Structure formats: structure tokens, C-alpha cells
Amino acid sequence: MALLDMHEWYDLTRDTNWTPAYVAEEELFPPEFSDPFGISVEQWETFDEPYKVCYRDYVETQRDKDIGAYSVKSALARADFFKNASPHWKALLALHFSPIGFAEFHSASAFARMTRFSRAPGMRNMATFGTLDEMRHGQIQMYFAYEFIKHDRVFDWAHKSSKTENWIIISLRHALDDIEHTRDAISAAIMTNFAFEQGFTNLQFIGLSADAAKAGDHTFATMLQSIQTDEARHAQIGTPLISIMIENGRKAEAQQLVDIGFWRIWKQFSALSGISMDYYTPLEFREHSLKEFMHEWVVDQFARNIKALGLDLPWYWDYFLHDIETFHHSQQIGVYVYRATEWWRPIACVSPAERDWLEEKYPGWNDTYGKCWDVVIDNIRQGRFEKTVPEVPPLICNMCGLEVTGIAGVGRQANGRRWNATDFHLDHEGRRYHFCSEPCKWVFELEPARYQGHRSIIDRVLDGTVPPGPDGFYEYMGQSFEERGVCGYDYQWIDGYDAPRAAAAE
Amino acid sequence: MTTADDAGNLVGPVMRAGEIADAVLEAIQEESEGREVITEAHASYVRIKVADECFVRFETVGDVLGRTVTRGDIEANMPSFAGFIRTEPDGIRFVAR
Amino acid sequence: MADIPLAVLLEGDYGYKVQVFDTGDTMAALAGKVVEQVAGVLVAPFPPDAILKVRLQGSDEALPDGLTIADAGFVEMESVEIYRAG
Numbered sequence: 241m242a243l244l245d246m247h248e249w250y251d252l253t254r255d256t257n258w259t260p261a262y263v264a265e266e267e268l269f270p271p272e273f274s275d276p277f278g279i280s281v282e283q284w285e286t287f288d289e290p291y292k293v294c295y296r297d298y299v300e301t302q303r304d305k306d307i308g309a310y311s312v313k314s315a316l317a318r319a320d321f322f323k324n325a326s327p328h329w330k331a332l333l334a335l336h337f338s339p340i341g342f343a344e345f346h347s348a349s350a351f352a353r354m355t356r357f358s359r360a361p362g363m364r365n366m367a368t369f370g371t372l373d374e375m376r377h378g379q380i381q382m383y384f385a386y387e388f389i390k391h392d393r394v395f396d397w398a399h400k401s402s403k404t405e406n407w408i409i410i411s412l413r414h415a416l417d418d419i420e421h422t423r424d425a426i427s428a429a430i431m432t433n434f435a436f437e438q439g440f441t442n443l444q445f446i447g448l449s450a451d452a453a454k455a456g457d458h459t460f461a462t463m464l465q466s467i468q469t470d471e472a473r474h475a476q477i478g479t480p481l482i483s484i485m486i487e488n489g490r491k492a493e494a495q496q497l498v499d500i501g502f503w504r505i506w507k508q509f510s511a512l513s514g515i516s517m518d519y520y521t522p523l524e525f526r527e528h529s530l531k532e533f534m535h536e537w538v539v540d541q542f543a544r545n546i547k548a549l550g551l552d553l554p555w556y557w558d559y560f561l562h563d564i565e566t567f568h569h570s571q572q573i574g575v576y577v578y579r580a581t582e583w584w585r586p587i588a589c590v591s592p593a594e595r596d597w598l599e600e601k602y603p604g605w606n607d608t609y610g611k612c613w614d615v616v617i618d619n620i621r622q623g624r625f626e627k628t629v630p631e632v633p634p635l636i637c638n639m640c641g642l643e644v645t646g647i648a649g650v651g652r653q654a655n656g657r658r659w660n661a662t663d664f665h666l667d668h669e670g671r672r673y674h675f676c677s678e679p680c681k682w683v684f685e686l687e688p689a690r691y692q693g694h695r696s697i698i699d700r701v702l703d704g705t706v707p708p709g710p711d712g713f714y715e716y717m718g719q720s721f722e723e724r725g726v727c728g729y730d731y732q733w734i735d736g737y738d739a740p741r742a743a744a745a746e
Numbered sequence: 747m748t749t750a751d752d753a754g755n756l757v758g759p760v761m762r763a764g765e766i767a768d769a770v771l772e773a774i775q776e777e778s779e780g781r782e783v784i785t786e787a788h789a790s791y792v793r794i795k796v797a798d799e800c801f802v803r804f805e806t807v808g809d810v811l812g813r814t815v816t817r818g819d820i821e822a823n824m825p826s827f828a829g830f831i832r833t834e835p836d837g838i839r840f841v842a843r
Numbered sequence: 844m845a846d847i848p849l850a851v852l853l854e855g856d857y858g859y860k861v862q863v864f865d866t867g868d869t870m871a872a873l874a875g876k877v878v879e880q881v882a883g884v885l886v887a888p889f890p891p892d893a894i895l896k897v898r899l900q901g902s903d904e905a906l907p908d909g910l911t912i913a914d915a916g917f918v919e920m921e922s923v924e925i926y927r928a929g
């Protein structure tokens with residue numbers, strides 16, 4: 241039977257709005273869920289999805305995508321890639337799979353709310369497919385991660401993590417709850433589909449796939465890109481929304497949503513992709529540094545879209561460019577030294593050769609972050625392992641949930657920058673809040689009532705929420721003794737530092 | 747390294763490295779006669795860039811591969827793109843705005 | 844005297860730490876307690892004759908060595924820097 245091409249019937253079948261007869265319009269589409277901006281339904285009906293797909297084509301394409309990804313996986317399953325992978329790559333896989341799989345699965349509910357509450361029929365179409373996409377992303381990543389469980393129990397966290405109060409999971413959940421799960425359909429879509437998905441997912445799912453391909457992990461590389469082909473489609477929900485907002489006098493509101501969403505997600509990717517690309521990827525497989533990938537995907541590709549749509553770059557853009565070069569280096573120190581608070585086996589990745597690479601990509605690294613690592617390295621070389629773990633906890637940002645950090649090092653640096661870790665704090669209703677950055681503080685100040693009740697993991701220690709005793713902290717975070725991170729190389733990475741000394745002695 | 751200001755209006759697909767990517771590149775070159783088509787090869791993906799506008803015609807990609815190519819075949823191999831996308835009956839268009 | 848948690852940053856460290864002090868601790872004692880925790884762990888040990896001072900985050904002025912936390916009026920989780928003055 242001959243079938244009409246989608247474009248011949250799409251516009252007709254998309255027209256699914258109707259006039260409710262039994263309930264009022266605002267009961268069917270409560271503004272707080274649907275549209276708090278007061279834009280007319282006629283305007284929403286102008287939403288023209290740029291990346292059109294129909295269910296028939298969707299099912300066929302998704303089936304082909306799954307066949308592609310799963311067949312690469314099964315073809316390579318006997319290659320024992322994982323068993324023979326270095327602790328670098330194992331740490332990278334654990335860092336990717338543990339938090340992301342379930343976060344994507346949860347995104348299905350955010351898309352489902354867009355499907356239910358958007359007043360734009362075209363957006364409801366796209367969001368329906370987005371809902372199915374996110375279920376696929378949850379399932380495929382859970383399935384691929386679980387393949388490794390027989391080798392390494394760390395991958396149990398692909399499923400477990402989202403149910404725990406581990407500090408990293410709290411950080412991720414806070415960001416995603418904020419932008420995806422607790423806003424009206426329009427705001428959530430602008431923040432999630434535009435700021436998050438168009439802005440940042442390319443970084444982890446395409447940039448990192450290049451590293452994976454170089455490392456020979458074709459299963460991971462294929463899976464990442466397969467997922468991203470869905471993102472490339474449903475991420476387009478945001479662009480017509482922003483245009484409609486601007487045309488209806490809501491540019492300032494759209495801008496603010498982008499600015500909040502972009503910053504909140506940048507902080508997550510800074511730690512996730514930053515540590516993955518600049519530290520956990522073995523040196524010989526690094527395609528680019530985080531900074532280079534950020535420039536390719538975000539500072540170039542995404543920023544052009546922001547401006548082309550008629551918005552401005554976020555007000556903190558200069559600070560953001562600075563943050564690209566700094567934030568994740570400090571976070572990596574913290575992730576390594578506080579390794580018992582993580583469920584995988586963190587690695588330092590600061591061998592002499594790796595430091596040379598870091599210095600080349602981030603001039604001044606040795607004089608700043610390298611100074612802290614020098615102390616850690618010296619302690620390991622002297623066998624003072626207990627000194628490689630601080631006894632005092634770090635200060636956690638009351639917005640992003642990551643450490644409050646800055647540039648390490650002492651005195652004025654060769655590059656003119658000075659040691660300048662800064663705590664951006666705020667006193668609000670009798671409580672002092674701490675922030676890692678001006679934008680994190682700005683987000684809080686926009687709507688204190690929204691954020692003030694949240695307590696960071698450190699706040700929970702201080703207020704007694706976390707049970708006392710040596711194990712209380714870990715048990716609260718869902719980590720049995722075996723689930724507390726230890727150095728992935730059992731300190732053997734330090735061997736490189738003995739080589740110059742041995743060579744000199746000969 | 748490019749910045750938001752000097753990147754110009756280069757638009758086009760980012761394709762998963764492979765035969766579809768090669769065919770899409772060839773089809774774009776055919777479609778963009780007289781205009782420069784820039785490619786940037788990475789380990790797992792290739793960026794194809796044309797100034798202002800870039801069109802991928804399914805039929806041309808199919809001719810290169812010797813088989814029918816659908817929108818889904820392109821989608822399944824296109825994890826990203828630069829610029830804005832427009833799906834059309836006979837192909838996919840990328841525009842600067 | 845009572846416990847009071849503070850957000851402290853020792854010069855050279857990559858980020859802030861949270862440490863509990865006694866409100867009767869002087870600034871000199873506070874600095875000493877931070878050095879004890881962080882120097883030699885994340886920051887190179889200071890020479891024995893190094894002079895360390897305490898200042899509020901954002902201020903250029905050192906607080907007097909003998910001033911107690913209670914007299915300084917620190918709020919809970921006050922942010923302070925411990926830096927080398929000589």
C-alpha cells in the first residue's frame with residue numbers, strides 16, 4: 241500500500257487543540273504547570289517544530305539505532321575489553337554510567353509533563369518522542385553498565401545511585417530537579433531542551449565518544465553517539481519556544497531561564513566531563529582537552545544559537561570562560577583526596593607526563609593546582625598514606641552541591657593570577673549560605689524561597705541529620721565498606737615520579 | 747580556537763564516522779557546488795560545514811550509496827549539527843537562522 | 844564556650860574546608876588548628892617562623908591574634924582566610 245509522505249499530512253494531524261466544554265481552560269492547563277507567561281493559545285499554536293518526525297518513522301529509526309548499538313556491543317562482548325581496561329578507563333566508565341543512566345530515565349517524566357501540559361500541539365508531539373527517547377537512554381545505559389557487574393560491583397551504582405544521599409548524587413539531583421522537574425512545561429523545556437541538551441550533552445556524548453573510539457572502546461563510543469542522535473532531535477523543542485517568548489514580549493524571562501539552566505548544567509558537566517576528559521581518559525587517547533571541546537561545542541556552536549535566536553550571551557559569560565579553565569581542576573583534587581566518599585575508585589591522573597599535558601593545555605597548572613598535588617605526591621612517596629586524605633570536610637556550595645573552590649597555589653603566579661579561592665556567601669533569614677561562584681549565588685537570590693530549605697551534605701552533618709560515628713557518614717550516603725572509593729592505582733601511579741630520581745642516580 | 751564572534755555562519759551536520767557520513771559529505775558537496783565545504787574529522791565523528799546554508803538531499807545520499815536513504819538513516823547517524831535544522835520532504839536543511 | 848563551625852581557607856589550598864572551633868579560640872589558635880589539618884595534606888608545610896594571620900573573607904585586614912572567635916562576633920559558618928603575613 242502506498243503511504244503518503246509525512247509532510248503531506250503532518251500539519252493536519254498535528255492540530256490537536258480543542259475547546260474544552262466540561263472544564264475551564266485554566267483547569268485543563270493550569271498556568272503554573274502550562275504557561276505562567278500568559279501567552280495566548282493562538283500564539284502557542286504557531287509552534288512549528290523544526291525537526292519533524294512521525295510515529296511510524298520514529299519507531300523504525302529507533303529500532304535501527306538500537307540494533308546498531310546492541311549489535312556492536314554483542315560483537316565486542318567477547319573481546320574482554322573491560323577486563324583488560326586500565327583503571328583510568330574503568331574510572332571513566334563508572335563516572336559516566338553511575339549517575340547518568342537513571343537521571344536520563346527520570347527525564348522521561350519531565351518530557352511527559354511537557355507532553356501533557358504544553359499548549360502547543362507541535363511541542364506535545366516532540367515531547368512525546370522525547371519521553372520515549374529518555375526511557376531508551378535510561379534502559380540502554382543501565383543495560384550496558386550492568387554488563388560490567390560481573391567484573392566490578394561499582395556498576396551496581398548505575399541503578400543504585402539515584403536512590404542514595406551520596407553527595408555527588410545530591411548535587412546532580414538538585415540541578416535536575418531545579419530545571420527539569422519542578423517548573424512549568426515552557427520553563428522546563430527552555431532550560432532542559434535548549435540550555436542543557438543543546439548546550440552541553442554534545443560534550444559528553446560526542447566529545448567523549450571520540451576519546452572512547454581512540455581508546456578502542458567502540459561499544460561505549462557507539463552507545464554515546466546513538467543516544468545523542470535522539471538528543472539532537474528532541475533538543476530542538478527549545479528553539480521555537482524561545483522565539484514565541486520573544487515575539488510575545490517575554491525575552492527577559494526567556495533569557496533568565498537560559499541563564500539559570502545553562503549555569504546549573506555547566507557546573508555538572510564541568511565536574512563530569514572535565515574530570516573525564518582531562519584526567520580519566522588515558523593520555524594517549526585524549527582527542528582534546530575539556531577547554532577545547534567546550535570551545536568547539538559550547539562557546540562556538542551553542543553560543544551562536546543563543547545569539548541567532550535573539551537572546552544575549554548569559555551575563556556571566558566572561559566568568560564562565562574563566563571557569564572552563566579552572567573549576568574542574570580543583571574538583572578533581574577534591575574527588576581524589578575525598579575518594580572514600582565516592583563509590584568508584586578515583587584516580588589522580590597527575591603523573592609527570594600527564595602534568596606536562598595539563599600544563600600545555602592550561603598554562604600555569606603546575607604553579608597552581610600542581611602545588612596541592614605536590615603535597616599529595618610527597619606524602620605518597622614518603623609512605624604517609626593517611627596524610628593523603630584530609631580529616632576536615634570540604635565546604636559545599638549551597639546551589640550546585642560541589643566544592644567551594646578556586647585557584648590553588650601560593651602568592652602571585654607567573655601568569656599574573658593570584659591564589660584566589662573565593663566563597664561567595666549570603667546571609668538570609670538567619671542562615672549563612674555559601675556559593676562556589678557569583679552565578680550560583682545569583683540563582684539563589686532570584687528566588688530564595690525556592691532554594692533556602694535545601695541542606696548540603698555538610699549542613700546535614702552539622703545539624704545532626706547524618707548519624708554520628710565513623711561509619712555514619714558513609715552509611716547515610718548508601719556506601720557500605722566495600723563501596724567506599726580507594727585509589728584506583730593503589731598509589732602505583734606515583735612510580736613515574738621515581739623515574740627521574742632513579743635516572744639521576746645512575 | 748574560535749569564539750562565538752568569529753565562527754561565522756558555518757552550518758551543517760555532525761556525522762558519526764562511517765559510510766553514511768562519507769555519503770552525506772559527498773551529497774553536500776554536490777548540492778553546494780561553487781561553495782566551500784569544510785570538513786573536520788575527529789576520532790568518532792566528522793563535522794561538515796558550509797556557510798549560511800547546507801542541504802542534505804536523501805536521494806543524492808542514496809545515489810552515492812546505491813540504496814534508498816531515508817530521514818531515519820540520516821538521523822541515526824547524526825548526533826549533532828551546527829545551526830538550525832529544517833526537515834523537508836526531500837532532505838534536511840541547516841540554516842544560520 | 845561552645846562549638847562553632849567555620850568555613851576556613853588556608854593560603855594555597857584549592858578550596859574551603861569546614862572545621863569546628865571553640866568560641867573561646869583566639870585567632871592565633873584558629874590559624875594553628877587549620878594549619879594542623881591542611882598544611883602537609885594539601886598545602887606545603889609552612890616554615891616554623893612563618894607568621895599566619897586570620898582575616899574575614901573579602902577583607903584585607905588581619906584580625907588581632909589575641910581576639911577570640913566570640914569577641915570577633917563570627918556567625919556560624921563564618922568564612923575566614925588564614926594567610927601568611929610574613
